[in-house]
Amino acid sequence: MTSLRQRLIPYWLLGPGLLWLLFFFVIPMYFMFELSLKTGSLETGYQLTWNWSNYADSISEYSTQFGRAFYYAGAATVFSLLIGYPLAYAIAIKGGRWKNLMLFAVIAPFFTTYLIRTIAWKTILDDSSIVVDALKFLHIVPEDGRVLATSGAVIAGLTYNFLPFMVLPLYASLERLDLRLVEASKDLYANSRATFFKVTLPLTAPGIVAGTLLCFIPAAGDYVNSTFLGGTKQAMIGNVIQSKYLVINDYPVAAALSFTLLVLIMLLLMAYIKFAGTESLMGEEDEVK
Amino acid sequence: MKAWTWLKDHAVNIIAGLALFYMLAPIAVIAVFSFNDPVGRFNFEWVGFTLDAWKNPFGITELTDALITSIQLAAISSIGSTILGTLIAIALVRYNFFGRRAANFLIVIPLATPEVVIGASLLSMFLVYGAKLGFGTLVIAHIMFSISFVVIVVRSRLIGFDRSLEEAAADLGANAITTFRKITLPLLAPAVGAALMLSFALSIDDFVISNFNSGATVTFPLYIFGANQRGIPVEVNVIATMLFAVTVIAMAAVIIQQRRAEKMAEKRADDAGTTGMSMPI
Numbered sequence: 001m002t003s004l005r006q007r008l009i010p011y012w013l014l015g016p017g018l019l020w021l022l023f024f025f026v027i028p029m030y031f032m033f034e035l036s037l038k039t040g041s042l043e044t045g046y047q048l049t050w051n052w053s054n055y056a057d058s059i060s061e062y063s064t065q066f067g068r069a070f071y072y073a074g075a076a077t078v079f080s081l082l083i084g085y086p087l088a089y090a091i092a093i094k095g096g097r098w099k100n101l102m103l104f105a106v107i108a109p110f111f112t113t114y115l116i117r118t119i120a121w122k123t124i125l126d127d128s129s130i131v132v133d134a135l136k137f138l139h140i141v142p143e144d145g146r147v148l149a150t151s152g153a154v155i156a157g158l159t160y161n162f163l164p165f166m167v168l169p170l171y172a173s174l175e176r177l178d179l180r181l182v183e184a185s186k187d188l189y190a191n192s193r194a195t196f197f198k199v200t201l202p203l204t205a206p207g208i209v210a211g212t213l214l215c216f217i218p219a220a221g222d223y224v225n226s227t228f229l230g231g232t233k234q235a236m237i238g239n240v241i242q243s244k245y246l247v248i249n250d251y252p253v254a255a256a257l258s259f260t261l262l263v264l265i266m267l268l269l270m271a272y273i274k275f276a277g278t279e280s281l282m283g284e285e286d287e288v289k
Numbered sequence: 290m291k292a293w294t295w296l297k298d299h300a301v302n303i304i305a306g307l308a309l310f311y312m313l314a315p316i317a318v319i320a321v322f323s324f325n326d327p328v329g330r331f332n333f334e335w336v337g338f339t340l341d342a343w344k345n346p347f348g349i350t351e352l353t354d355a356l357i358t359s360i361q362l363a364a365i366s367s368i369g370s371t372i373l374g375t376l377i378a379i380a381l382v383r384y385n386f387f388g389r390r391a392a393n394f395l396i397v398i399p400l401a402t403p404e405v406v407i408g409a410s411l412l413s414m415f416l417v418y419g420a421k422l423g424f425g426t427l428v429i430a431h432i433m434f435s436i437s438f439v440v441i442v443v444r445s446r447l448i449g450f451d452r453s454l455e456e457a458a459a460d461l462g463a464n465a466i467t468t469f470r471k472i473t474l475p476l477l478a479p480a481v482g483a484a485l486m487l488s489f490a491l492s493i494d495d496f497v498i499s500n501f502n503s504g505a506t507v508t509f510p511l512y513i514f515g516a517n518q519r520g521i522p523v524e525v526n527v528i529a530t531m532l533f534a535v536t537v538i539a540m541a542a543v544i545i546q547q548r549r550a551e552k553m554a555e556k557r558a559d560d561a562g563t564t565g566m567s568m569p570i
Contacts (some may be wrong), residue, residue, distance in 0.1 A: 128334050
Protein backbone atom coordinates (compact mmCIF):
# COMPACT_ATOMS: atom_id res chain seq x y z
CA MET A 1 0.00 0.00 0.00
CA THR A 2 1.33 3.35 -0.92
CA SER A 3 0.28 6.28 1.16
CA LEU A 4 -1.88 9.03 -0.25
CA ARG A 5 1.07 11.37 0.11
CA GLN A 6 3.19 9.19 -2.14
CA ARG A 7 0.45 8.80 -4.68
CA LEU A 8 0.15 12.57 -4.92
CA ILE A 9 3.85 13.08 -5.75
CA PRO A 10 3.47 12.81 -9.56
CA TYR A 11 0.68 15.39 -9.50
CA TRP A 12 2.82 17.84 -7.56
CA LEU A 13 5.59 17.35 -10.11
CA LEU A 14 3.28 17.74 -13.10
CA GLY A 15 1.13 20.48 -11.64
CA PRO A 16 3.02 23.68 -12.34
CA GLY A 17 4.02 22.81 -15.90
CA LEU A 18 0.69 21.38 -16.97
CA LEU A 19 -1.18 24.30 -15.43
CA TRP A 20 1.04 26.62 -17.45
CA LEU A 21 0.08 24.71 -20.62
CA LEU A 22 -3.58 24.73 -19.57
CA PHE A 23 -3.70 28.49 -18.94
CA PHE A 24 -1.50 29.59 -21.82
CA PHE A 25 -2.18 26.98 -24.47
CA VAL A 26 -5.57 25.29 -24.00
CA ILE A 27 -7.62 28.19 -22.61
CA PRO A 28 -6.32 30.68 -25.24
CA MET A 29 -7.65 28.29 -27.90
CA TYR A 30 -11.09 28.66 -26.34
CA PHE A 31 -10.79 32.46 -26.36
CA MET A 32 -9.75 32.41 -29.99
CA PHE A 33 -12.77 30.27 -30.81
CA GLU A 34 -15.08 32.64 -28.92
CA LEU A 35 -13.54 35.65 -30.64
CA SER A 36 -14.19 34.04 -34.00
CA LEU A 37 -17.95 34.09 -33.33
CA LYS A 38 -18.14 37.73 -32.28
CA THR A 39 -19.17 40.82 -34.19
CA GLY A 40 -17.96 44.34 -33.66
CA SER A 41 -14.92 46.48 -34.22
CA LEU A 42 -11.99 47.81 -32.26
CA GLU A 43 -13.86 51.06 -31.55
CA THR A 44 -17.27 49.65 -30.58
CA GLY A 45 -16.05 46.55 -28.79
CA TYR A 46 -17.00 42.94 -29.53
CA GLN A 47 -20.19 41.06 -28.68
CA LEU A 48 -20.68 37.33 -28.85
CA THR A 49 -23.36 36.96 -31.53
CA TRP A 50 -22.59 33.38 -32.59
CA ASN A 51 -21.72 34.83 -35.93
CA TRP A 52 -20.92 31.59 -37.75
CA SER A 53 -20.83 33.44 -41.03
CA ASN A 54 -17.34 34.60 -40.03
CA TYR A 55 -16.27 31.08 -40.92
CA ALA A 56 -18.24 30.71 -44.15
CA ASP A 57 -17.17 34.15 -45.39
CA SER A 58 -13.52 33.95 -44.46
CA ILE A 59 -13.01 30.43 -45.74
CA SER A 60 -14.57 31.20 -49.09
CA GLU A 61 -12.70 34.50 -49.35
CA TYR A 62 -9.30 33.02 -48.46
CA SER A 63 -9.61 29.50 -49.88
CA THR A 64 -6.79 30.37 -52.33
CA GLN A 65 -4.41 31.15 -49.48
CA PHE A 66 -5.43 28.01 -47.61
CA GLY A 67 -4.87 25.91 -50.72
CA ARG A 68 -1.55 27.62 -51.39
CA ALA A 69 -0.35 27.03 -47.83
CA PHE A 70 -1.10 23.32 -48.07
CA TYR A 71 0.36 23.07 -51.56
CA TYR A 72 3.61 24.87 -50.62
CA ALA A 73 3.94 22.92 -47.36
CA GLY A 74 3.23 19.65 -49.16
CA ALA A 75 5.79 20.38 -51.86
CA ALA A 76 8.38 21.42 -49.27
CA THR A 77 7.71 18.21 -47.32
CA VAL A 78 8.15 16.02 -50.40
CA PHE A 79 11.39 17.79 -51.35
CA SER A 80 12.65 17.53 -47.76
CA LEU A 81 11.97 13.81 -47.78
CA LEU A 82 13.71 13.33 -51.14
CA ILE A 83 16.74 15.31 -49.98
CA GLY A 84 16.61 14.30 -46.34
CA TYR A 85 16.39 10.53 -46.71
CA PRO A 86 19.67 10.09 -48.62
CA LEU A 87 21.32 12.57 -46.27
CA ALA A 88 20.11 10.78 -43.13
CA TYR A 89 21.09 7.45 -44.72
CA ALA A 90 24.58 8.71 -45.50
CA ILE A 91 25.02 10.01 -41.95
CA ALA A 92 23.61 6.98 -40.12
CA ILE A 93 25.01 4.17 -42.25
CA LYS A 94 27.94 5.47 -44.26
CA GLY A 95 28.98 8.27 -41.91
CA GLY A 96 31.81 6.47 -40.10
CA ARG A 97 34.08 8.98 -38.44
CA TRP A 98 32.35 11.87 -40.22
CA LYS A 99 29.03 11.08 -38.54
CA ASN A 100 29.20 13.65 -35.75
CA LEU A 101 30.49 16.38 -38.01
CA MET A 102 27.69 15.77 -40.52
CA LEU A 103 25.08 15.76 -37.76
CA PHE A 104 26.54 19.02 -36.55
CA ALA A 105 26.17 20.47 -40.06
CA VAL A 106 22.50 19.47 -40.04
CA ILE A 107 21.76 21.41 -36.85
CA ALA A 108 24.14 24.29 -37.63
CA PRO A 109 21.39 26.39 -39.29
CA PHE A 110 19.67 26.55 -35.88
CA PHE A 111 22.59 28.60 -34.59
CA THR A 112 21.68 31.53 -36.78
CA THR A 113 18.39 33.34 -36.51
CA TYR A 114 15.54 31.94 -38.60
CA LEU A 115 14.77 35.35 -40.11
CA ILE A 116 18.38 36.05 -41.06
CA ARG A 117 18.70 32.64 -42.70
CA THR A 118 15.60 33.35 -44.77
CA ILE A 119 16.91 36.78 -45.69
CA ALA A 120 20.17 35.10 -46.76
CA TRP A 121 18.09 33.22 -49.34
CA LYS A 122 16.81 36.57 -50.51
CA THR A 123 20.45 37.50 -51.11
CA ILE A 124 21.16 34.21 -52.89
CA LEU A 125 18.09 34.48 -55.14
CA ASP A 126 18.38 38.24 -55.70
CA ASP A 127 18.03 39.39 -59.30
CA SER A 128 21.73 40.28 -59.44
CA SER A 129 23.08 37.04 -57.91
CA ILE A 130 25.31 34.44 -59.57
CA VAL A 131 22.78 31.68 -58.85
CA VAL A 132 20.09 33.46 -60.85
CA ASP A 133 22.60 34.16 -63.65
CA ALA A 134 23.44 30.45 -63.74
CA LEU A 135 19.76 29.47 -63.84
CA LYS A 136 19.26 31.92 -66.71
CA PHE A 137 22.29 30.53 -68.53
CA LEU A 138 20.78 27.03 -68.25
CA HIS A 139 17.44 28.43 -69.47
CA ILE A 140 15.71 27.20 -66.33
CA VAL A 141 14.72 30.79 -65.72
CA PRO A 142 13.84 32.96 -68.74
CA GLU A 143 16.25 35.76 -69.66
CA ASP A 144 13.97 38.48 -68.31
CA GLY A 145 12.55 36.36 -65.48
CA ARG A 146 13.24 36.49 -61.78
CA VAL A 147 13.42 33.89 -59.05
CA LEU A 148 12.32 36.01 -56.11
CA ALA A 149 8.56 36.48 -55.79
CA THR A 150 7.78 33.11 -57.36
CA SER A 151 6.25 29.96 -55.86
CA GLY A 152 9.57 28.20 -56.45
CA ALA A 153 11.45 30.63 -54.23
CA VAL A 154 8.96 30.21 -51.38
CA ILE A 155 9.01 26.40 -51.64
CA ALA A 156 12.83 26.43 -51.74
CA GLY A 157 12.89 28.58 -48.60
CA LEU A 158 10.38 26.36 -46.77
CA THR A 159 12.31 23.24 -47.78
CA TYR A 160 15.53 24.78 -46.51
CA ASN A 161 14.07 25.93 -43.21
CA PHE A 162 12.31 22.69 -42.31
CA LEU A 163 14.79 20.17 -43.73
CA PRO A 164 16.54 19.58 -40.35
CA PHE A 165 13.17 18.59 -38.83
CA MET A 166 12.96 15.92 -41.51
CA VAL A 167 16.56 14.72 -41.28
CA LEU A 168 16.75 14.30 -37.48
CA PRO A 169 13.87 11.81 -37.02
CA LEU A 170 14.94 9.97 -40.19
CA TYR A 171 18.46 9.74 -38.81
CA ALA A 172 17.15 8.43 -35.48
CA SER A 173 15.22 5.61 -37.15
CA LEU A 174 17.99 4.74 -39.63
CA GLU A 175 20.48 4.64 -36.76
CA ARG A 176 18.32 2.01 -35.03
CA LEU A 177 17.96 -0.03 -38.23
CA ASP A 178 19.25 -3.56 -37.72
CA LEU A 179 21.70 -3.99 -40.62
CA ARG A 180 21.57 -7.77 -40.23
CA LEU A 181 18.06 -7.66 -41.70
CA VAL A 182 19.41 -5.85 -44.74
CA GLU A 183 22.13 -8.48 -45.08
CA ALA A 184 19.61 -11.28 -44.66
CA SER A 185 17.52 -9.79 -47.44
CA LYS A 186 20.56 -9.74 -49.73
CA ASP A 187 21.47 -13.31 -48.76
CA LEU A 188 17.99 -14.30 -49.85
CA TYR A 189 18.79 -12.86 -53.30
CA ALA A 190 16.81 -9.65 -53.11
CA ASN A 191 18.45 -6.96 -55.25
CA SER A 192 19.25 -3.61 -53.65
CA ARG A 193 16.06 -2.03 -54.92
CA ALA A 194 13.86 -4.78 -53.45
CA THR A 195 15.84 -4.70 -50.20
CA PHE A 196 15.31 -0.97 -49.90
CA PHE A 197 11.59 -1.03 -50.59
CA LYS A 198 10.79 -4.21 -48.65
CA VAL A 199 13.15 -3.94 -45.67
CA THR A 200 14.81 -0.55 -45.13
CA LEU A 201 11.86 1.69 -46.01
CA PRO A 202 9.19 -0.12 -43.92
CA LEU A 203 11.53 -0.32 -40.92
CA THR A 204 12.21 3.40 -41.06
CA ALA A 205 8.55 4.33 -41.57
CA PRO A 206 8.20 5.81 -38.03
CA GLY A 207 10.98 8.28 -38.88
CA ILE A 208 9.28 9.20 -42.14
CA VAL A 209 5.96 9.80 -40.35
CA ALA A 210 7.55 11.95 -37.64
CA GLY A 211 9.65 13.84 -40.20
CA THR A 212 6.76 14.63 -42.53
CA LEU A 213 4.64 15.94 -39.66
CA LEU A 214 7.45 18.01 -38.14
CA CYS A 215 8.09 19.48 -41.57
CA PHE A 216 4.54 19.92 -42.89
CA ILE A 217 2.83 21.45 -39.84
CA PRO A 218 5.17 24.41 -39.28
CA ALA A 219 5.47 24.96 -43.04
CA ALA A 220 1.69 25.15 -43.50
CA GLY A 221 1.40 27.94 -40.91
CA ASP A 222 4.54 29.80 -41.93
CA TYR A 223 4.45 33.37 -43.21
CA VAL A 224 8.12 34.29 -42.96
CA ASN A 225 9.23 32.61 -46.19
CA SER A 226 6.37 33.98 -48.24
CA THR A 227 6.92 37.46 -46.77
CA PHE A 228 10.60 37.57 -47.68
CA LEU A 229 10.86 35.34 -50.73
CA GLY A 230 7.42 35.67 -52.27
CA GLY A 231 5.29 38.51 -53.53
CA THR A 232 1.60 39.26 -53.00
CA LYS A 233 0.73 36.37 -55.31
CA GLN A 234 2.53 33.95 -52.97
CA ALA A 235 0.67 34.93 -49.78
CA MET A 236 -0.12 31.91 -47.60
CA ILE A 237 -2.85 31.61 -44.96
CA GLY A 238 -0.29 32.55 -42.28
CA ASN A 239 0.22 35.92 -44.01
CA VAL A 240 -3.53 36.57 -43.96
CA ILE A 241 -3.87 35.66 -40.26
CA GLN A 242 -0.85 37.80 -39.38
CA SER A 243 -2.08 40.88 -41.21
CA LYS A 244 -5.70 40.52 -40.05
CA TYR A 245 -4.55 40.29 -36.42
CA LEU A 246 -1.67 42.73 -36.38
CA VAL A 247 -2.19 45.21 -39.22
CA ILE A 248 -5.93 45.45 -40.00
CA ASN A 249 -7.12 44.41 -36.50
CA ASP A 250 -10.04 42.49 -37.98
CA TYR A 251 -10.00 40.11 -35.02
CA PRO A 252 -13.12 37.92 -35.51
CA VAL A 253 -12.21 37.02 -39.10
CA ALA A 254 -8.55 36.50 -38.12
CA ALA A 255 -9.60 34.21 -35.27
CA ALA A 256 -11.94 32.25 -37.57
CA LEU A 257 -9.12 31.71 -40.08
CA SER A 258 -6.67 30.71 -37.39
CA PHE A 259 -9.12 28.30 -35.80
CA THR A 260 -9.88 26.75 -39.19
CA LEU A 261 -6.16 26.22 -39.77
CA LEU A 262 -5.90 24.54 -36.36
CA VAL A 263 -8.82 22.22 -37.11
CA LEU A 264 -7.44 21.27 -40.54
CA ILE A 265 -4.01 20.48 -39.05
CA MET A 266 -5.57 18.46 -36.22
CA LEU A 267 -7.70 16.43 -38.65
CA LEU A 268 -4.61 15.72 -40.70
CA LEU A 269 -2.69 14.77 -37.58
CA MET A 270 -5.42 12.43 -36.38
CA ALA A 271 -5.62 10.70 -39.75
CA TYR A 272 -1.86 10.33 -39.74
CA ILE A 273 -1.73 8.97 -36.19
CA LYS A 274 -4.48 6.50 -36.95
CA PHE A 275 -2.46 5.34 -39.92
CA ALA A 276 0.91 5.24 -38.17
CA GLY A 277 0.41 5.02 -34.39
CA THR A 278 1.36 7.51 -31.68
CA GLU A 279 4.76 6.02 -30.82
CA SER A 280 6.20 7.39 -34.02
CA LEU A 281 5.37 10.93 -32.97
CA MET A 282 7.73 11.25 -30.05
CA GLY A 283 8.84 7.69 -29.39
CA GLU A 284 6.85 7.61 -26.21
CA GLU A 285 6.91 4.58 -23.99
CA ASP A 286 3.76 3.99 -22.07
CA GLU A 287 5.29 1.62 -19.53
CA VAL A 288 7.05 2.83 -16.43
CA LYS A 289 10.16 0.82 -15.78
CA MET B 290 30.54 2.85 -68.18
CA LYS B 291 32.98 2.87 -65.31
CA ALA B 292 32.02 6.42 -64.43
CA TRP B 293 28.39 5.39 -64.39
CA THR B 294 29.00 2.58 -61.83
CA TRP B 295 31.07 4.92 -59.71
CA LEU B 296 28.25 7.46 -59.78
CA LYS B 297 25.72 4.79 -58.83
CA ASP B 298 27.84 3.53 -55.92
CA HIS B 299 28.36 7.01 -54.58
CA ALA B 300 24.94 8.48 -55.38
CA VAL B 301 23.87 8.61 -51.73
CA ASN B 302 27.05 10.35 -50.68
CA ILE B 303 26.84 12.84 -53.54
CA ILE B 304 23.24 13.76 -52.70
CA ALA B 305 24.20 14.01 -49.01
CA GLY B 306 27.07 16.35 -49.89
CA LEU B 307 24.83 18.56 -52.01
CA ALA B 308 22.20 18.58 -49.24
CA LEU B 309 24.77 19.69 -46.69
CA PHE B 310 25.91 22.41 -49.07
CA TYR B 311 22.28 23.55 -49.40
CA MET B 312 21.99 23.72 -45.61
CA LEU B 313 25.24 25.56 -45.01
CA ALA B 314 25.32 27.97 -47.97
CA PRO B 315 23.07 30.61 -46.35
CA ILE B 316 25.27 30.66 -43.24
CA ALA B 317 28.29 31.33 -45.45
CA VAL B 318 26.35 34.09 -47.23
CA ILE B 319 25.48 35.72 -43.90
CA ALA B 320 29.12 35.66 -42.82
CA VAL B 321 30.46 36.92 -46.17
CA PHE B 322 27.95 39.77 -46.34
CA SER B 323 28.97 40.92 -42.86
CA PHE B 324 32.08 42.25 -44.64
CA ASN B 325 30.11 43.97 -47.38
CA ASP B 326 30.19 47.69 -48.02
CA PRO B 327 26.72 48.18 -49.52
CA VAL B 328 25.66 51.19 -51.54
CA GLY B 329 22.39 52.51 -50.17
CA ARG B 330 20.40 50.81 -47.44
CA PHE B 331 20.03 47.31 -48.85
CA ASN B 332 22.64 44.63 -48.26
CA PHE B 333 21.70 42.22 -51.06
CA GLU B 334 24.39 42.92 -53.64
CA TRP B 335 28.11 42.44 -53.09
CA VAL B 336 29.91 45.76 -53.48
CA GLY B 337 33.26 45.65 -51.73
CA PHE B 338 35.14 44.43 -48.70
CA THR B 339 35.17 46.49 -45.51
CA LEU B 340 35.61 45.87 -41.79
CA ASP B 341 33.45 48.87 -40.87
CA ALA B 342 30.55 46.89 -39.38
CA TRP B 343 32.90 44.59 -37.46
CA LYS B 344 34.68 47.56 -35.85
CA ASN B 345 31.55 48.73 -34.09
CA PRO B 346 28.83 46.05 -34.28
CA PHE B 347 26.93 47.44 -31.30
CA GLY B 348 26.84 51.00 -32.64
CA ILE B 349 23.13 50.95 -33.52
CA THR B 350 21.26 51.62 -30.26
CA GLU B 351 17.93 50.13 -31.38
CA LEU B 352 19.64 46.92 -32.50
CA THR B 353 21.70 46.57 -29.32
CA ASP B 354 18.63 47.20 -27.15
CA ALA B 355 16.70 44.54 -29.06
CA LEU B 356 19.55 42.09 -28.58
CA ILE B 357 19.70 42.77 -24.83
CA THR B 358 15.90 42.33 -24.57
CA SER B 359 16.20 39.00 -26.40
CA ILE B 360 18.97 37.75 -24.11
CA GLN B 361 17.03 38.74 -20.96
CA LEU B 362 13.88 37.12 -22.30
CA ALA B 363 15.72 33.93 -23.27
CA ALA B 364 17.46 33.73 -19.87
CA ILE B 365 14.23 34.07 -17.88
CA SER B 366 12.05 31.88 -20.07
CA SER B 367 14.65 29.10 -20.48
CA ILE B 368 15.14 28.81 -16.72
CA GLY B 369 11.36 28.80 -16.17
CA SER B 370 10.60 26.22 -18.84
CA THR B 371 13.52 23.99 -17.82
CA ILE B 372 12.27 23.79 -14.22
CA LEU B 373 8.65 23.13 -15.22
CA GLY B 374 9.59 20.68 -17.99
CA THR B 375 12.10 18.71 -15.91
CA LEU B 376 9.52 18.14 -13.17
CA ILE B 377 7.01 16.90 -15.75
CA ALA B 378 9.60 14.57 -17.29
CA ILE B 379 10.42 13.05 -13.88
CA ALA B 380 6.72 12.47 -13.15
CA LEU B 381 6.12 10.86 -16.55
CA VAL B 382 9.06 8.46 -16.41
CA ARG B 383 9.05 7.58 -12.74
CA TYR B 384 5.42 7.30 -11.77
CA ASN B 385 2.35 5.45 -12.92
CA PHE B 386 -0.67 7.58 -12.25
CA PHE B 387 -4.15 8.28 -13.42
CA GLY B 388 -4.13 10.75 -16.30
CA ARG B 389 -0.73 9.85 -17.73
CA ARG B 390 -2.01 9.59 -21.27
CA ALA B 391 -3.81 12.92 -20.99
CA ALA B 392 -0.63 14.54 -19.66
CA ASN B 393 1.38 13.04 -22.53
CA PHE B 394 -1.18 14.35 -24.99
CA LEU B 395 -1.10 17.85 -23.53
CA ILE B 396 2.68 17.91 -23.97
CA VAL B 397 2.75 16.66 -27.58
CA ILE B 398 -0.07 18.78 -28.92
CA PRO B 399 1.72 22.20 -28.76
CA LEU B 400 4.48 20.67 -30.91
CA ALA B 401 1.87 19.78 -33.52
CA THR B 402 0.28 23.23 -33.55
CA PRO B 403 1.47 25.83 -36.06
CA GLU B 404 3.21 28.72 -34.35
CA VAL B 405 0.88 31.24 -35.96
CA VAL B 406 -2.08 29.55 -34.23
CA ILE B 407 -0.32 29.54 -30.83
CA GLY B 408 0.54 33.22 -31.23
CA ALA B 409 -2.95 34.14 -32.41
CA SER B 410 -4.74 32.28 -29.61
CA LEU B 411 -2.58 33.84 -26.90
CA LEU B 412 -3.20 37.28 -28.39
CA SER B 413 -6.96 36.54 -28.45
CA MET B 414 -6.88 35.80 -24.72
CA PHE B 415 -4.75 38.83 -23.91
CA LEU B 416 -7.15 41.01 -25.93
CA VAL B 417 -10.19 39.74 -24.01
CA TYR B 418 -8.52 40.43 -20.66
CA GLY B 419 -7.07 43.72 -21.87
CA ALA B 420 -3.62 42.56 -20.80
CA LYS B 421 -0.81 44.95 -21.61
CA LEU B 422 1.37 43.33 -24.25
CA GLY B 423 5.09 43.50 -23.63
CA PHE B 424 7.96 41.74 -21.91
CA GLY B 425 5.61 39.95 -19.47
CA THR B 426 3.40 38.43 -22.16
CA LEU B 427 6.54 37.41 -24.08
CA VAL B 428 7.87 35.54 -21.02
CA ILE B 429 4.52 33.74 -20.65
CA ALA B 430 4.51 32.73 -24.32
CA HIS B 431 8.15 31.66 -24.48
CA ILE B 432 7.91 29.46 -21.38
CA MET B 433 4.76 27.92 -22.85
CA PHE B 434 6.25 26.85 -26.17
CA SER B 435 9.56 25.64 -24.65
CA ILE B 436 8.10 23.28 -22.00
CA SER B 437 7.35 20.42 -24.43
CA PHE B 438 10.88 20.47 -25.84
CA VAL B 439 12.38 20.35 -22.34
CA VAL B 440 10.17 17.38 -21.43
CA ILE B 441 11.31 15.44 -24.51
CA VAL B 442 15.02 16.08 -23.94
CA VAL B 443 15.01 15.27 -20.21
CA ARG B 444 12.70 12.30 -20.59
CA SER B 445 14.91 10.58 -23.16
CA ARG B 446 17.76 10.72 -20.64
CA LEU B 447 15.61 9.51 -17.75
CA ILE B 448 14.39 6.47 -19.69
CA GLY B 449 17.91 5.07 -19.99
CA PHE B 450 18.68 5.81 -16.35
CA ASP B 451 20.32 3.44 -13.86
CA ARG B 452 17.94 3.23 -10.91
CA SER B 453 20.30 1.05 -8.84
CA LEU B 454 22.39 4.06 -7.79
CA GLU B 455 19.36 5.73 -6.24
CA GLU B 456 18.34 2.51 -4.55
CA ALA B 457 21.86 2.18 -3.17
CA ALA B 458 21.67 5.69 -1.73
CA ALA B 459 18.33 4.91 -0.15
CA ASP B 460 19.77 1.68 1.29
CA LEU B 461 22.60 3.69 2.79
CA GLY B 462 20.06 5.80 4.65
CA ALA B 463 19.71 8.86 2.41
CA ASN B 464 16.22 10.34 2.39
CA ALA B 465 14.34 11.15 -0.82
CA ILE B 466 15.53 14.77 -1.00
CA THR B 467 19.19 13.91 -0.37
CA THR B 468 19.01 11.13 -2.96
CA PHE B 469 17.52 13.51 -5.50
CA ARG B 470 20.12 16.20 -4.78
CA LYS B 471 23.20 13.97 -4.62
CA ILE B 472 22.40 11.23 -7.14
CA THR B 473 19.52 12.03 -9.48
CA LEU B 474 20.31 15.66 -10.22
CA PRO B 475 24.03 15.17 -11.02
CA LEU B 476 23.19 12.26 -13.33
CA LEU B 477 20.45 14.30 -14.94
CA ALA B 478 22.60 17.42 -15.25
CA PRO B 479 23.72 16.90 -18.88
CA ALA B 480 20.11 16.52 -20.04
CA VAL B 481 18.94 19.49 -17.99
CA GLY B 482 21.82 21.53 -19.40
CA ALA B 483 20.94 20.49 -22.94
CA ALA B 484 17.29 21.36 -22.33
CA LEU B 485 18.31 24.76 -20.95
CA MET B 486 20.45 25.46 -24.01
CA LEU B 487 17.71 24.30 -26.37
CA SER B 488 15.03 26.46 -24.77
CA PHE B 489 17.40 29.44 -24.70
CA ALA B 490 18.04 28.95 -28.42
CA LEU B 491 14.31 28.53 -29.18
CA SER B 492 13.49 31.70 -27.29
CA ILE B 493 16.20 33.90 -28.79
CA ASP B 494 15.22 32.71 -32.29
CA ASP B 495 11.44 32.96 -31.94
CA PHE B 496 9.76 35.33 -34.30
CA VAL B 497 6.18 34.27 -35.04
CA ILE B 498 4.78 33.91 -31.52
CA SER B 499 6.65 37.04 -30.40
CA ASN B 500 5.29 38.94 -33.39
CA PHE B 501 1.78 38.45 -32.01
CA ASN B 502 2.44 39.10 -28.32
CA SER B 503 5.21 41.67 -28.08
CA GLY B 504 3.28 44.95 -27.97
CA ALA B 505 5.91 47.68 -28.17
CA THR B 506 8.74 45.45 -26.95
CA VAL B 507 11.31 44.72 -29.65
CA THR B 508 13.36 41.52 -29.63
CA PHE B 509 16.26 40.76 -31.98
CA PRO B 510 14.13 38.87 -34.58
CA LEU B 511 11.41 41.54 -34.35
CA TYR B 512 14.01 44.24 -34.99
CA ILE B 513 15.16 42.40 -38.12
CA PHE B 514 11.58 42.05 -39.35
CA GLY B 515 10.94 45.74 -38.79
CA ALA B 516 14.22 46.76 -40.41
CA ASN B 517 13.51 44.67 -43.51
CA GLN B 518 11.47 47.41 -45.22
CA ARG B 519 14.03 50.17 -44.71
CA GLY B 520 17.04 47.90 -45.27
CA ILE B 521 18.80 45.64 -42.78
CA PRO B 522 22.10 47.09 -41.53
CA VAL B 523 25.31 45.09 -42.04
CA GLU B 524 25.69 45.01 -38.25
CA VAL B 525 22.87 42.42 -38.14
CA ASN B 526 25.05 40.08 -40.20
CA VAL B 527 27.99 40.74 -37.89
CA ILE B 528 25.94 39.90 -34.79
CA ALA B 529 24.45 36.80 -36.44
CA THR B 530 27.94 35.61 -37.38
CA MET B 531 29.19 36.26 -33.84
CA LEU B 532 26.22 34.39 -32.31
CA PHE B 533 26.93 31.48 -34.65
CA ALA B 534 30.62 31.39 -33.75
CA VAL B 535 29.92 31.62 -30.01
CA THR B 536 27.40 28.75 -30.19
CA VAL B 537 29.78 26.56 -32.18
CA ILE B 538 32.65 27.22 -29.77
CA ALA B 539 30.43 26.59 -26.73
CA MET B 540 29.19 23.33 -28.22
CA ALA B 541 32.71 22.19 -29.07
CA ALA B 542 33.80 22.98 -25.50
CA VAL B 543 30.93 20.95 -24.05
CA ILE B 544 31.74 17.98 -26.30
CA ILE B 545 35.46 18.07 -25.48
CA GLN B 546 34.65 18.33 -21.77
CA GLN B 547 32.29 15.34 -21.99
CA ARG B 548 34.84 13.23 -23.88
CA ARG B 549 37.44 14.01 -21.23
CA ALA B 550 35.04 13.09 -18.42
CA GLU B 551 34.19 9.82 -20.17
CA LYS B 552 37.87 8.99 -20.59
CA MET B 553 38.53 9.73 -16.90
CA ALA B 554 35.62 7.52 -15.89
CA GLU B 555 36.96 4.72 -18.11
CA LYS B 556 40.42 5.09 -16.63
CA ARG B 557 39.06 5.01 -13.11
CA ALA B 558 37.05 1.92 -13.90
CA ASP B 559 40.21 0.25 -15.25
CA ASP B 560 42.22 1.17 -12.14
CA ALA B 561 39.48 -0.11 -9.90
CA GLY B 562 39.44 -3.35 -11.88
CA THR B 563 43.16 -3.99 -11.30
CA THR B 564 43.05 -3.28 -7.58
CA GLY B 565 40.04 -5.51 -7.19
CA MET B 566 37.61 -2.80 -6.14
CA SER B 567 34.09 -3.30 -7.39
CA MET B 568 33.01 0.31 -7.46
CA PRO B 569 34.95 3.43 -8.40
CA ILE B 570 34.93 5.91 -5.56
